[in-house]
Amino acid sequence: xxxxxxxxxxxxxxxxxxxxxxxxxxxxxxxxxxxxxxxxxxxxxxxxxxxxxxxxxxxxxxxxxxxxxxxxxxxxxxxxxxxxxxxxxxxxxxxxxxxxxxxxxxxxxxxxxxxxxxxxxxxxxxxxxxxxxxxxxxxxxxxxxxxxxxxxxxxxxxxxxxxxxxxxxxxxxxxxxxxxxxxxxxxxxxxxxxxxxxxxxxxxxxxxxxxxxxxxxxxxxxxxxxxxxxxxxxxxxxxxxxxxxxxxxxxxxxxxxxxxxxxxxxxxxxxxxxx
Amino acid sequence: xxxxxxxxxxxxxxxxxxxxxxxxxxxxxxxxxxxxxxxxxxxxxxxxxxxxxxxxxxxxxxxxxxxxxxxxxxxxxxxxxxxxxxxxxxxxxxxxxxxxxxxxxxxxxxxxxx
Numbered sequence: 467x468x469x470x471x472x473x474x475x476x477x478x479x480x481x482x483x484x485x486x487x488x489x490x491x492x493x494x495x496x497x498x499x500x501x502x503x504x505x506x507x508x509x510x511x512x513x514x515x516x517x518x519x520x521x522x523x524x525x526x527x528x529x530x531x532x533x534x535x536x537x538x539x540x541x542x543x544x545x546x547x548x549x550x551x552x553x554x555x556x557x558x559x560x561x562x563x564x565x566x567x568x569x570x571x572x573x574x575x576x577x578x579x580x581x582x583x584x585x586x587x588x589x590x591x592x593x594x595x596x597x598x599x600x601x602x603x604x605x606x607x608x609x610x611x612x613x614x615x616x617x618x619x620x621x622x623x624x625x626x627x628x629x630x631x632x633x634x635x636x637x638x639x640x641x642x643x644x645x646x647x648x649x650x651x652x653x654x655x656x657x658x659x660x661x662x663x664x665x666x667x668x669x670x671x672x673x674x675x676x677x678x679x680x681x682x683x684x685x686x687x688x689x690x691x692x693x694x695x696x697x698x699x700x701x702x703x704x705x706x707x708x709x710x711x712x713x714x715x716x717x718x719x720x721x722x723x724x725x726x727x728x729x730x731x732x733x734x735x736x737x738x739x740x741x
Numbered sequence: 742x743x744x745x746x747x748x749x750x751x752x753x754x755x756x757x758x759x760x761x762x763x764x765x766x767x768x769x770x771x772x773x774x775x776x777x778x779x780x781x782x783x784x785x786x787x788x789x790x791x792x793x794x795x796x797x798x799x800x801x802x803x804x805x806x807x808x809x810x811x812x813x814x815x816x817x818x819x820x821x822x823x824x825x826x827x828x829x830x831x832x833x834x835x836x837x838x839x840x841x842x843x844x845x846x847x848x849x850x851x852x853x854x855x
Contacts, residue, residue: 503832504839506757510764510829516779517768600807603775604768605814668768 519738521606523598524663524672527591528728531656534583535721539714541576542649546713548706563622563639566649573649580652581623588615588659607666615659622651645687653683653720675727682720691715753797754828758782759790763825766800766817773813791815799824 545566564584565577592612599605629635645651660676685691692700692712702708754760761780765771777787794800799821803814817825 503835506760507829507832507836509757510760513761513764513779514768517765517771520775521769599770599772600812603772603778604765605770605772607770 517604518668520602521599521604522667522669522672522731522735522738523595523606524667524669525728525731525735526594527587527659527663528675528724528731530587530590530728532721532724532728534587535653535656535717535724538576538579538583538652539717539721541579542713542717543710545573545576545649546710548709561623562626563646563651564619564649566651567647576649580649581619584619584652584655585616587656588612588619608663611659611663611666614662615655618655618658622655648687648716650683650687650716650720653686654680656720656724657683671731675723675731679720679723679727682723686716686720691719751824751828753793753799754824756790758786759794760825760828762787762790762794762815763799763817763821763828766815767822767825770814770816773815776815794821797824 561577561581562573563577564580565573565575567573589612592608595606595608625635625639629639639646645654657676657680660672660679664670664672664676690712692715695715702711754763758780762776765776765779773784773787776782777784780787782790791800791802795802797820798818801816801818803816805812805814
């Protein structure tokens with residue numbers, strides 16, 4: 467390849483210090499121009515990998531949402547309290563899609579907890595990506611991730627109350643009660659956000675994490691995970707509070723996936739940053 | 742592309758550092774300092790290459806401030822993505838002809854979304 471075909475012809479470049487941040491000189495530097503297209507292609511592929519690695523920063527949203535999920539665990543334990551002996555239920559209108567069954571006051575708090583935690587978490591993640599871009603010099607377009615998360619959260623908040631005026635909206639959520647009745651719809655919103663982020667980051671690893679997390683979120687939404695834990699030998703006891711603890715596996719399973727993946731990603735990205 | 746694959750090479754794009762700029766910005770919006778360090782260029786040289794690419798409509802240069810620090814961000818345009826894809830296709834075809842078999846170069850296909 468001609469060193470400087472086209473116009474204008476810049477003066478000679480300074481020698482690349484170790485090939486910039488990489489271990490080799492930049493694209494075919496010093497190579498016979500037209501005779502080394504293979505070398506040039508390999509160097510361009512290396513540049514692309516290097517840039518992709520530099521912009522990966524997804525450990526933060528994984529850990530953030532893992533911690534936020536753990537923070538919600540006490541609310542799920544409280545919501546699992548047995549109904550009062552009189553059989554009367556308190557019904558308190560709230561974000562039913564995020565909080566789960568409308569019976570009892572604790573699900574009201576779960577709903578509002580997730581409304582704030584999801585929007586706050588997505589905003590914090592956007593700020594994180596902006597700061598990371600300022601630090602390393604390459605920017606992941608995280609705005610789509612923010613928009614996806616906030617729009618889904620707002621829809622989850624708005625659709626049930628709007629159903630009173632627009633009855634057809636009931637078709638959007640009432641037939642899918644299995645997905646939200648346990649108050650775990652937030653996990654699926656987080657999962658969709660991870661898929662969007664995996665696309666924005668062009669990360670296969672994050673796509674695999676999103677796949678595993680989606681599986682865990684669906685399991686927590688559709689099944690009582692404590693059944694599995696019981697079979698593994700866990701017996702919380704017979705007291706009322708011990709019974710409430712059986713709500714924990716459904717919450718801690720997706721949280722564990724996020725935290726383990728986030729810690730692994732943090733270590734891997736820190737190691738890559740050093741090399 | 743017709744005839745020999747070199748017919749598909751664009752004089753503006755077919756320069757190793759400009760190809761590097763396009764490759765990096767096709768992956769993500771990049772800051773001036775990142776391009777300078779990664780490609781091992783002086784600021785003046787990088788500016789000249791960016792001017793050539795910007796005048797050809799292949800990249801867009803956004804200058805601004807983050808706090809008090811002046812920052813220059815470079816992003817590839819749709820035309821730039823197409824030019825990069827054409828260049829990579831031409832180079833791949835050259836390699837294929839040279840070796841007489843399909844090229845098996847890692848990561849040669851344009852990035853998803855490009």
